[in-house]
Amino acid sequence: MAESTPSLQPRINVSVVSDALLGAWKAERLESRRLAADPRLHTIPGQSMEEHRERALQQLHILVENGAIQRAFPTALGGADNHGGNIAAFQELVLADPSLQIKSGVQWGLFGAAILHLGTAKHHERWLPDVISLKLPGAFAMTEIGHGSDVASIGTTATYDPETEEFEIHTPIRGAWKDYLGNAALHGRAAVVFAQLISQGVNHGVHAFFVPIRTAEGEMLPGVGSEDDGVKGGLNGIDNGRLHFTHVRVPRENLLNRYGDVAPDGTYSSAIESPGRRFFTMIGTLVQGRVSLDGSAVRAMQAALAIAIRYGSERRQFPGATGRESVLLDYGQHQRRLLPRLAQTYAMAFADERLLTVFDEVFSGAKDTDENREDLETLAAALKPLSTWAALDTLQEAREACGGAGFMAKNRIVGLRADLDIYATFEGDNNVLLQLVGKRLLTDYAAQFKNADRATLARAAASQIGNRVSRFGLRQVGQTIADFGQVGRSVESMRSSAAQRQLLADRVQTMVSEIALALREATKGIPKSDAQARAIANEDAFNAQQHKLIEAARAHGELLQWEAFTEAVEKIGDAETRQVMTWLRDLFGLGLIERNAAWYLATGRISGQRAESVTAYIDRLLRRLRPHALDLIEPFGLSPELLRAEIATGIEAERQEEAHAYVEAQRAAGTWPVHEKELRKRQRDAAKLPAVPRATNVS
C-alpha cells in the first residue's frame, strides 16, 4: 500500500507539546525523570519476591539520599510544602519500578501523610523526621479483610480506658484483620491503624492511631500478629501483608487528633459536629493517593504507546502491492488500535494536570474551602477510574500490537501491566469511585430543584436543563442545550469544539436527570409513615439505576478530560502544532461520540447517517494523524533509560534494513531463486493456460 511519508505538513513543535505535558511542575518532573533513569532503581524481570522486596527497600533509601520524597512535608521538617510538585515527581517514578513507586507511596504518601494530615504538631515532631528518613518504615492499616472500599464499616476497635489513659486496639474477628498493607509483612515498624473510636460506651466512628508493631530487630510486638500476603499478580517488590491486634494498648496521645480528640477522662470532642462529615473530612485528606495513581497510569500508557508506535513504524508484515512488505502502522486496523488510544492518553494527561492543580490549590491552603475539597475529591474519583482502566487496556493493546515480542519481559509492557492491574481497585475500587461521582451529580442536580414537584422534574428531564454537571474546577457549559438537530446536521459542525462539548455535556445531563426522575418515582404510593418500606424502595430503585449511574459518571469524567484537552490545545500558540493537536482532540471527542453512538441515536441526538459519517471522519483523522504518530510520542520525553524496551530501540528497523539489503543483494547477483508461483505464472502466460483457482484464504 502507499506508505505514509513523515514529511507531511503541518508538523508539531515537539518542545511546545512537551511543555504543555510537563505543565506547572516541569522542574520536579524532569528531576524525577533523571532519578528514574538510575539503573539502581530499575525493575529486574524475574527476580524472586524475596530479592525484589529487599531491593525495593534499598531503593527507598536511594530516594531519601536523593531528596526525592520530602517535597510534601513541612518546611520546618526539611520538606518544601510543595504538594503538586510532590505528586508530579511521584508519578514519574512508575517508569523506574512500580513496586518502588508504590512502596514509597505507602511510606510517605500514606503512612507519613496520615501522620501529617490527621495528626497534630506533637505527632509531626515526634515521628515525621524518622518517617522521612526511613528510620521508621510504616504501614497504612486501613483496609480490612472484610471491608475494602467501605471504610466506615471497619471492625477494628480502639476503646479508650480512662484508668490508664490508653486506647486498646483490637481486631475482634478475622474479617477485621488489616489486609494488603505494604510494609506489613516485613519492613514496617509501626502502623497508622484505622479503628472505630469508642469512649464512654459511644462509637465516634473511624479514627487513626499510631501503633508500633515491630522492634528494630523485626520482632512482632506483644499482641500484634502479621501474615504475609505472599505472591501477587504484580508489585511483588512490596511486602504486603495482614496485621491483627489483640488488646494492644497505646497511649492516648497516639490518637491522630486533628479532627477528633479524647480528653484524659474520656470525653470526646471534635470541631466537626456531624460524624458523617467528620469521617469524610478525614478520609478526604487521603485523596492524594488517587491523584497520584491517575498520573502514574497516564505515564504507563505513554510508555506503552511509545513502544507500540515505534515498533509499528518499523515492523513490516505481509507483502503489499508495491513489492515490499507493509509497515504495520500503515494498516487501517493498526491505526484504529493505537491512534485513538494515543489521543486518549493526551486527554488524560491534560486532565491529570488539571487535577494536580486543584489538588495543590487545596493542599497548599491557597484555595482550601470545603467546596474545593469536595470538588477535588469528585474530580479524583472521576479521573482515577478512567485512567487506571485505560492504562490496562492500552498496555494490553500495545502488548498485542507488538505480537510475541510484546510478551517478553525485556520489552517492558507485560511487567507494567501486571503491576498496574491493582491500580483499578486500590485507593478506592473504580466502580465505587464512579458511583461516588454519580451520587455527587445527583446531589448537584437535586440542589437545582430543591422545591420542584415531579412534573417540573419530568419537564427538566425531557428538556435537559441543568447547568452544574461540568464544574469541579473546569469551565461550565451553557445553561440550556440548544437544538441538537443543528449540531447533528453535519460532520463539519461536529468538528467544532462547541458542538462536541454540547454533545458530551448533554449526555451527562440527560442521563443524570433521567436517573433522578426514576429515583423520585421509587417511593410513590408508600406512606411517609413507613420509613423502612420507603428506605428499601429507595434502595431497590437506586440499585436498578446503579449501572446507568456509573455510566453517567464515566461520561462526566470523559467530558472533563475532553475539556482539559481542549483547554490545553487552545493555549498552544504555534499554529501548526495547534492544528495537529486539534485533530488529535477531535479524534478523542468524536471517538467518545462514536463509542456512545447508540445513546445519541436512541435519544434522537444524531441521525443514522450522521453516526456513519462520524466513523468516516474518524477514519480520515486516523489517516491524517498517521504521519505524526512518531512526532506525537516524542513529547512524552521517554529517554532510552526510562523506556528500556528492546523493540523500541530501533532494533527492528535494523533487522528490516538487513533483510531488505539481503534480498536486494541476492537479486542483483542473480542468486535469488525464482518462486514456483512466479514460474507457473510465466509458464501459464507462455501457454495461455487458465489459472489455478485462487485459494480462498490467502492472507
Next chain:
Amino acid sequence: MAESTPSLQPRINVSVVSDALLGAWKAERLESRRLAADPRLHTIPGQSMEEHRERALQQLHILVENGAIQRAFPTALGGADNHGGNIAAFQELVLADPSLQIKSGVQWGLFGAAILHLGTAKHHERWLPDVISLKLPGAFAMTEIGHGSDVASIGTTATYDPETEEFEIHTPIRGAWKDYLGNAALHGRAAVVFAQLISQGVNHGVHAFFVPIRTAEGEMLPGVGSEDDGVKGGLNGIDNGRLHFTHVRVPRENLLNRYGDVAPDGTYSSAIESPGRRFFTMIGTLVQGRVSLDGSAVRAMQAALAIAIRYGSERRQFPGATGRESVLLDYGQHQRRLLPRLAQTYAMAFADERLLTVFDEVFSGAKDTDENREDLETLAAALKPLSTWAALDTLQEAREACGGAGFMAKNRIVGLRADLDIYATFEGDNNVLLQLVGKRLLTDYAAQFKNADRATLARAAASQIGNRVSRFGLRQVGQTIADFGQVGRSVESMRSSAAQRQLLADRVQTMVSEIALALREATKGIPKSDAQARAIANEDAFNAQQHKLIEAARAHGELLQWEAFTEAVEKIGDAETRQVMTWLRDLFGLGLIERNAAWYLATGRISGQRAESVTAYIDRLLRRLRPHALDLIEPFGLSPELLRAEIATGIEAERQEEAHAYVEAQRAAGTWPVHEKELRKRQRDAAKLPAVPRATNVS
C-alpha cells in the same frame, strides 16, 4: 436491599447442564480432570523461572506415565487415533498449569503433530515413538523474529544439494532466526524447522524439515545456535528461545514430505499443483493449535467466573436498608459485570464443542473433504480470537470483582490471566485470524454474484440478500431477511430465537455486502491494462475497509456462538433447565444486540425506544438469573483441586458468619457501643432539632 433467595423456581438440573458441557468427549474430559487434580501438576506461584522450567519438564513425564498424551497418535504407535478426545483432554490441563499445558502442546501438538501430519510413514516410525515417550523433546520452529503470522514470507532457507543429497538449512539474516519456540532454550533435542525449499534454483515455498539441534547431553550441534527468550509475561515454565542455523546440513529424507518431495536429483514434486493451496494445506494441518486454545480459554473463563460468583455470593459490603450489609451479587452493577460474561462463557463452551466435532470429523477422516477442511479453518479462525480475548476480559473483570483478594496469587485469577495473555497472539494473531474469516466471508459472498454487475451488487447490499454467512458446519439462516420492522417492533418478539438469529445474521450479511461493494468500487476508472495501479487501488480500498471487515468477522463468530448455544439449549429435555438456559441464551443474544445497538439504530433495524427496552429487558434477565448464579457455575465441574482459590472455598462466608455472630452477641449482651450518629439522632428527635445537612458523598 431485598436479598435474592436461592429457592426460586425453576431450578436447573446440574447434571443435565454438566453433560451438555462435557459433550461428546465426556470420558476424556473427566479423565483429564482427574489428572489435572494431581498436586504434582500444579503451578507453584512465585517459583523462579529456572525451577518452573524444570518442573514443567518433569510434569510432561508424568503425563506420559499416565497415558495422557497419546490419544491423537496412530494406534500402531500406541495411540488411539482419537483427535477430538485428544484436544478435549488437552483443554482441561489449563487448570493444572498453563505452562505444563502449552509445553505439552509444543511437544505433542506441534512438534509431534508436524511429524505426524506433514511427514510420512518412515518419519512416523523413526521419530514418533521417542517423541511420544519424551525421549526426544523437540521444538516447532516456524515463527521467525521477522515474521509472525505471515508464515509464507519466512526467511529461513532449505537449499537442496544433489551432490550430497542433503538440504542446507540456513538463517541468512537476523530476522530469519526462529523465535518464541518452546523447548528451544533448553530441552529440545530436535526441531521441525519451516523453511523455503529451494531446489534447482526454484523456491517451492515453505516446507518442514526435521533438524537435530542438541546432543543428548544438551550441547548445541555444529551450526545451530540458541538464545534464551528469558522472562515473559506468563508461561514462565516454558523454555522459549530462538534458534538460528548456519549452513546446517540434514539428509534429504529429513524433509517431511507428505505434501511435497524432492527426488535425489533435485526434482520437486507435489500432489498439490498450486503452491498457494499446497502451503495452506500444510499449514491447515496445524489448525489443532487454535482448536485447543479456544476450549482452554473457555475453561479459564469458567474458573474465573466460578471464583468471582462464589465470592460475590458470600461477600457483603456497605450496609443496606434492611440492616445487614448487602451481598455483592445483589448489586445491579455486580450482576452487570458477571452474569453476561457467564452467558458468554456458556455460548463459547458450546461453540467450542461444535468446533471440536468438526475438527474430529476432518482429522479422523470421517468427513475429510477440502470444503470441510476450509470450514474447519474458518470456524477455528472465528472462534479462537473471540474466546481468547473474552478470557482475558473475564479474568480481569473477575479479578476486579474480587478486589484486592483477586490480586493475590493464592486466588488463581492473576496467574491464569498472565499465562493466557499470549493466547491472543499465538497460533495466529487474533486480528489476522479475524481478517482471514472476513476474507472468507467476502469470497463466499462474491461466489453468489460471480457474474453480477455493480448495479446488482448494490441492490444486494441494499436488500441484504445473502445466504452463506452462517455455514461452516452450523445451520443456515434464511435466504432473505424478512421485514425487520416486525422483529424490532416489540421486545416480546426479540426474545424469540428466530428474531435474535435474524438480527445477528442480518448484521453480518449487511456488513459483508457493504464491504464487497466498497471494494468493487476501488478500481473504477483505472484501466485494466494498469495492473499495478489497480493492485494498489485494491489494496488501499481493502485497507480502508479492514477495521469494518474485522468487525464483520467478529459479528460472524458471535452468530456462530449464539447458534451453538441455541442448539445446545434446544437439546435439553428438562423443561425447568431449558427455561433457565433460555434466559441465559437470551442474555447472550440480547447482550450482543445491545452492544451493537448503534449499528442496529443507524441502519434503521430497531427504533430508539426498542433499543432502550432491550436494555430494560436485559436488566430483568439479570435479576431473574441472579438466584441461579451459583447453580450455573456448578456444571463447570470445578472441584477444589481444580479451582484452588482460597476465596472460593467458603472462607468468606465463614468470616461473614463470624462477623455477624460477633455483632449479634455484643448486642444481646448490651456491650455493643451506640454510634455517635444514632446518639445525635436520638438527641435531635428529643429536642426536635433540625438535622445536620447530609454529606453529599456518602457512599
